[in-house]
Amino acid sequence: MLAAYVSRFSSDSLDGLVVDERPAPPVRDGWVVVDVRAAALNHHDLWSLRGVGLRADQLPMILGTDAAGVVDGREVVVHGVIGGPHGRGVPADEPRSLLSERYDGALAEQVAVPAWNLVDKPAELSFVEAACLPTAWLTAYRMLFSVGGAQPGQRVLVQGAGGGVATAAIRLGAAAGLEVVVTGRDEERRARALALGAAAAVEPGARVPRADLVLETVGRATWSHSVRSVRPGGRIVVAGATSGEPENAELTRIFFTELEVRGVTMGTRDDLEHLLAFLARTGVRPLVDSTFPLADARSGLARLAAGTQFGKIVLTL
Structure with a gap:
């Protein structure tokens, strides 16, 4: 073969x-x-x-x-x-x-x-x-809902427009009634993120309203921004570090503002079944x-x- x-x-x-x-x-x-x-x-x-x-x-x-x-x-x-x-x-x-x-x-x-x-x-x-679906979209689904616990009306910051997980998170989040804010390196990617349903798209590191949940897949280049951008008591879900390990873990800010940091690797078989049903019912497509x-x-x-x-x-x- x-x-x-x-x-x-x-x-x-x-x-x-x-x-x-x-x-x-x-x-x-x-x-x-x-x-x-x-x-x-x-x-x-x-x-x-x-x-x-x-x-x-x-x-x-x-x-x-x-x-x-x-x-x-x-x-x-x-x-x-x-x-x-x-x-x-x-x-x-x-x-x-x-x-x-x-x-x-x-x-x-x-x-x-x-x-x-x-x-x-x-x-x-x-x-x-x-x-x-089984890697990027399943990861985004689990980050948002199974682990992130996102609820309609909440604000979610997605680091790095353009990647498979990021585009999945934008579409899934918008369909679920979330306010999705995305960071992107260039104007074209930010414009495409808005067309996918993001509520806002900004340059990496830009000041944004505090998010209830941050989806982090970039690592070193965005980690400090993620920690600064989540509300006190909020949650950061990590599923990758494509730019490398962060040089500063920001532990002081994490414990002082009582942030929760969770890790995700893809998702369960049940998550995949739920994701497929979500797409079939809503008409959202990769x-x-x-x-x-x-x-x-x-x-x-x-x-x-x-x-x-x-x-x-x-x-x-």
Whole structure:
């Protein structure tokens, strides 16, 4: 089968990428093989190519955490979190992992996952739209609602317009009656955030009204601004640090203003079911930046690495 995989690690993340034939997924008890129709790209794929979270003895490793496809005529979305406290299909003591960390990922014609990890795809969503959801949109949903506890009428600050989590948070938040304020590096991204439903879009570091909740995925470049921008007793939910670890943890402000800081890695299978139902009922859809055939995975990953996308990049089969 055709697949995009890591052959070796490189600081130039695309040097070790190969798109070529790989063996079909092995058959395991309690697992199923999904015929992939669409698979979305994430920064996780770029980190894997650099060797983050992988060892050399695991190579070659097929990339990808997000997929939608078909199993025996059933249209499904793949929940990419394998094992952990809520998982099935692996030993109970096996640590949680994401597809492409311990088991081959979804950038392939087929992917094997525990049967429990499949969620029915609503007929209202295309395969491309559904493939956008299991990482970025699921993370945004969990940050806003399951962990963030956002309520209609509250103000939410989203750091970094343009990324998959940020665009998902804008659309989900606006549909749920939240006042979404977004920071963006350039005027075009801020304008697009407003078009997606943000109530305001400002330059990074700009003074904003105090937020009830801050969604933080950028890290060093925005952390101090996040801590200063949340109201006393408010909450910051962290799901990434794409610009690196903060140099100053701002602990004094955190304890003095009694802030709550919570971490999120994707979401549960239940969260994914709720997210799919939310989209099917409201008509909200993922923003797709571009699509590429699986055979041209390199172009898609190059666009992601360049940081010029707005929304999700999806590979199609």
